[in-house]
Amino acid sequence: MDIQLSKADEEFRDTVREFLATELSPTVREATAQTPTVFVEPDIHNAWAAALNRRGWLAYQWPAEHGGTGWTPVQRYLFEKECALAGAPNLTVLGLKLLAPVIFTYGSEEQKAYYLPRILSGEDYWCQGFSEPGAGSDLASLKTRAVRDGDEYVINGSKIWTTHAHHANRMFALVRTDNSGRKQQGISFILIDMDTPGVAVRPIYTLAGDHEVNQVFLEDVRVPASNLVGEEGQGWEIAKFLLENERGGSCHAPKLLYDLSMVEKAAADEPDARGGVLADDPEWRRRVAELRLEVQSLDMIELKILADIANGRKPGPQTSLTKLLASQLRQKIDLLAVDLYGPAGLQLPAQRPLYGDNSSDPFISGGAQVASARYLNSRAWTIFGGTDEVQSTIIAKTVLGL
The missing domain is CATH 1.10.540.10 (Acyl-CoA dehydrogenase/oxidase, N-terminal domain)
Structure with missing residues (x-):
């Protein structure tokens, strides 16, 4: 390479x-x-x-x-x-x-x-209607139903963990249009205007107190048949295509390296309770060095995938590997930030946003103010886009041949 x-x-x-x-x-x-x-x-x-x-x-x-x-x-x-x-x-x-x-x-x-x-x-701001109560990682078990009625589909069901549904004016969703065959064969991909009568959004607040995700209820929602993407029953194929794009095709390592460098930089100003600063503590430096090596290893994997794409090969199941590693490293870096700030890193202000003229004043620093909330919210990394368990299964089957 x-x-x-x-x-x-x-x-x-x-x-x-x-x-x-x-x-x-x-x-x-x-x-x-x-x-x-x-x-x-x-x-x-x-x-x-x-x-x-x-x-x-x-x-x-x-x-x-x-x-x-x-x-x-x-x-x-x-x-x-x-x-x-x-x-x-x-x-x-x-x-x-x-x-x-x-x-x-x-x-x-x-x-x-x-x-x-x-x-x-920017006229359209989209949300994704895939997960449902009881059908998160197992998308094939989704129950939201779309019944053809002339030139429209009538949709009933609900979606959950729908990121930014409270901001979106449109949603792309997986719906069940057929129950007669295998579960995967009866799924279709459709576009929904969020202003349509029968669409309701209920907020879900995270452990950190942030409103990022929602539950969306669909009750007799009428959608033009022209909003169907592809053919009826092609939704499973389209979903796999979309999830491959979600899990791969981007570089995670540079962002992780940047965030790690910000934590490392902040350590130069954090006292170590022994008259020095945390940046000079051997154990702290060891933790930072180990994380840096892990992120650099991910960087090399992403570069290898990049080389494959540049040579005309599809990313394939390797994207599950980068998703798995990036999610775990994201959580490790956010934990490192909490540990860096100690008690100051445990602050969890209820007011949002934490930026702008109307934000609350941070205790110690902006980095300390955001550390705990970021750590709690990053728990979602090993869930969204396919859980760690799903990614591990894909890697075992398609990469390792187990």
């Missing part, structure tokens, strides 16, 4: 760095640093997405023929890496990374022409 950058790639990287230096505002960077949830709030996302869209870089993962940049896999990697190392917010993936590839791969020409531009403009 050759990981040396070409001259053209070095020039591209430098262009990205210049853009970040001028367009990534201190306000957005600070808000990102003080966000404890997995996804940033829409105000942060929208501000950063608008800046990228003005430059023509928002759809950096899309093919050029569908309005994307047409960048090579190496350029996409470099872009994500430089954004992570600069402290830029993660773009909310639901529309850009998850739905858009489904639309331009399985959608009709009318769906492509209507929905893709609205994702880029």
